[in-house]
Amino acid sequence: MADRIVELLKSNQELFDLYARKEEYGSSSLDQYGRFLAKNSRHGSVREPRVSRFLLENGFAPQYPEGRKFAVCLTHDTDLLKPESFAWLRLPKVSRRLLSKVSKKFETAWNYGRILEVEERYDAKSTFFFMALQRGDQDFNYSIDELQSEIGMISDRGWEIGLHGGHSAYVDLVQLSREKSRIEKVLGLNVVGYRNHYLKMKIPLTWRILRDAGFRYDSTLGYSETVGFRNGMAHPFKPFDLESGETVDILEIPLSVMDGTLYEYLGLDQPTAWTTSKEIIDQVENSRGVLTVLWHNTYMSGPKLELYERILGYCKDKGAWMTSGREVWKWWSSHDFLSQR
Numbered sequence: 001m002a003d004r005i006v007e008l009l010k011s012n013q014e015l016f017d018l019y020a021r022k023e024e025y026g027s028s029s030l031d032q033y034g035r036f037l038a039k040n041s042r043h044g045s046v047r048e049p050r051v052s053r054f055l056l057e058n059g060f061a062p063q064y065p066e067g068r069k070f071a072v073c074l075t076h077d078t079d080l081l082k083p084e085s086f087a088w089l090r091l092p093k094v095s096r097r098l099l100s101k102v103s104k105k106f107e108t109a110w111n112y113g114r115i116l117e118v119e120e121r122y123d124a125k126s127t128f129f130f131m132a133l134q135r136g137d138q139d140f141n142y143s144i145d146e147l148q149s150e151i152g153m154i155s156d157r158g159w160e161i162g163l164h165g166g167h168s169a170y171v172d173l174v175q176l177s178r179e180k181s182r183i184e185k186v187l188g189l190n191v192v193g194y195r196n197h198y199l200k201m202k203i204p205l206t207w208r209i210l211r212d213a214g215f216r217y218d219s220t221l222g223y224s225e226t227v228g229f230r231n232g233m234a235h236p237f238k239p240f241d242l243e244s245g246e247t248v249d250i251l252e253i254p255l256s257v258m259d260g261t262l263y264e265y266l267g268l269d270q271p272t273a274w275t276t277s278k279e280i281i282d283q284v285e286n287s288r289g290v291l292t293v294l295w296h297n298t299y300m301s302g303p304k305l306e307l308y309e310r311i312l313g314y315c316k317d318k319g320a321w322m323t324s325g326r327e328v329w330k331w332w333s334s335h336d337f338l339s340q341r
Contacts, residue, residue, distance in 0.1 A: 001336045002238035002247045008058055008338070009051065018043045018232045019051045020240045024203045033198050038223040043232070046223060047279065051232030052287045059339035062235060062288045064321045065331070070285045072315045072322040073253055073292040074119065074126035075219060077164050077195060080298055081110055081142045111300050112150055116157060118305075122312040124322035127219075128154055128297075129164035129195045132182035138167045139197065148186050155187060160324035162193030163215075170196040170220070173209040180213055192216040193325045195294075199224045199255070204241040207248040215250060217329040219292055222255025225265040227280050230254060234289030236332045251329050256280050257311075258294040259304060270303050277311055285318060290328060 009016040017023070029040040038046050052060075064071050112128070119126055130151065132144040144151075155161050163183050169176040184191050194215045196206070201220045210218050221230050231237075231254065239248045257280050262273040284291040295308045315322055 001338050002240075004338050005055065005060070005237065006240050006247065008055065012054060014043075015051050015054050015232065019237075020242050021203045021231050022242060025242060033200055034202070035198070035200060035224065038226045038228075038230075046226060046228035046230060047283065049229045049232055049234035049283055049287050049289065052229070052234040052289055055235075055338075056287060060235075060337055061339065062337045063335070066321070068319050068321040070288055070318075070320050071290045071328060071331075072124070072320045073219070073290055073325050073328050074124055074312075074322055075129060075162075075195065075292065075294050075325060076115065076126060076297055077129045077197075077294060078131065078297050079139070079141065079164070079197065110150075111297060112154055115297065115300055116154070116159060118300075118309060119159075119312070119322075122309075122316045122322065124312055124316070125159050125324050125327070127160040127162050127193055127324040127326065129162040129193070130183060131164045131166060131197065132179040132186075133166050144183055144186050151187055155189065160193060160326040161187050161189075161191060162195065162325065163191050165194060165196040167197055167200065170200045170206045171202050171209070173212055176209055176213045180215075190214075192329065194218045194220070195255075196220045199258075204239065204243060204248065207239045207241070207250055207252070211248055211250045216333075217251040217253055217325055219253045219255055219325055221252050222258065222292070222294075224258065224261060227257050227261055227266075227276060229256065229283075234284045234287040234291075236290055236328060251332060253290060253292055253325055253328055255292045255294055256284065257291070259296055259299040259308070262307075263299075263304065270307065273307055274310060277307070278314065281311070281314060281318075285320075291315070291320075292325075 009019050024036045027036055031037055133140045151161055163180055169179055194210055199220055223230055233254055236251050236253045239252055241248050257277055262268050281291055
């Protein structure tokens with residue numbers, strides 16, 4: 001299916017260039033983290049899935065389990081567990097819970113059971129991306145070795161564990177492979193899903209090394225400073241490498257909506273954050289696509305949690321299939337949604 005999609009898109013050069021992210025090859029228009037910004041794109045609004053619409057008009061017909069119209073890929077990046085102090089992790093769990101009840105000062109992002117309970121209420125599951133850094137690495141905040149019981153609990157209940165790669169992993173196969181080995185040792189299972197810290201990505205190198213490291217899907221492709229569709233796709237896809245002229249054997253599940261984008265980068269108030277999220281959800285539903293949501297564990301309280309639940313409730317009412325990246329990958333990889341012509 002991937003090669004036929006590429007051939008179909010080549011009939012429209014502008015959309016093909018958008019799909020392949022041609023403008024990012026060798027681009028020097030990067031921010032301080034080495035990221036390509038939406039404002040530097042020549043393709044216009046990223047809030048319209050233009051490539052997906054073209055494909056739908058030309059024989060592309062995605063389907064989902066139980067006849068559902070669209071899917072929602074729910075994800076959580078764990079950057080921090082206790083922003084104030086790594087020493088918090090060394091406290092017994094009972095002590096952490098008691099201190100959290102006594103004072104907001106001790107409230108922690110160690111809240112995985114609560115996240116699972118919330119998602120269960122909406123018949124949803126998700127992917128938790130954990131970092132596997134070592135002390136001394138940039139942005140090291142917790143040791144993956146100390147999370148074995150939490151990771152085991154999440155996995156045993158049917159949610160997915162993925163790798164949240166460190167600052168250099170997206171361009172360094174050796175570092176990427178080390179981090180993958182660490183998290184797999186703790187989990188006791190192969191890890192198939194990936195997202196890089198700060199949404200750092202170098203096209204096409206990142207896709208190549210993810211494939212070479214043994215990952216099956218990535219969910220990094222999105223803009224940190226705005227919501228929408230970075231390559232015009234509201235659907236998972238196999239990336240096309242313009243340098244090799246071949247499709248890369250990894251599934252990209254593009255990111256659509258991130259909590260930090262709404263509240264930090266865009267600086268939206270609660271009502272506008274909702275209407276913005278709803279706009280993207282409706283776009284994906286109308287495209288019979290896959291909405292990928294990133295909600296950090298540190299955003300699971302107060303109004304931010306309320307918005308997450310509102311997204312879940314809205315999508316459930318629409319009959320969406322809300323699941324993990326691994327389940328999306330398995331479904332997408334076992335079906336051909338492009339009619340033969």
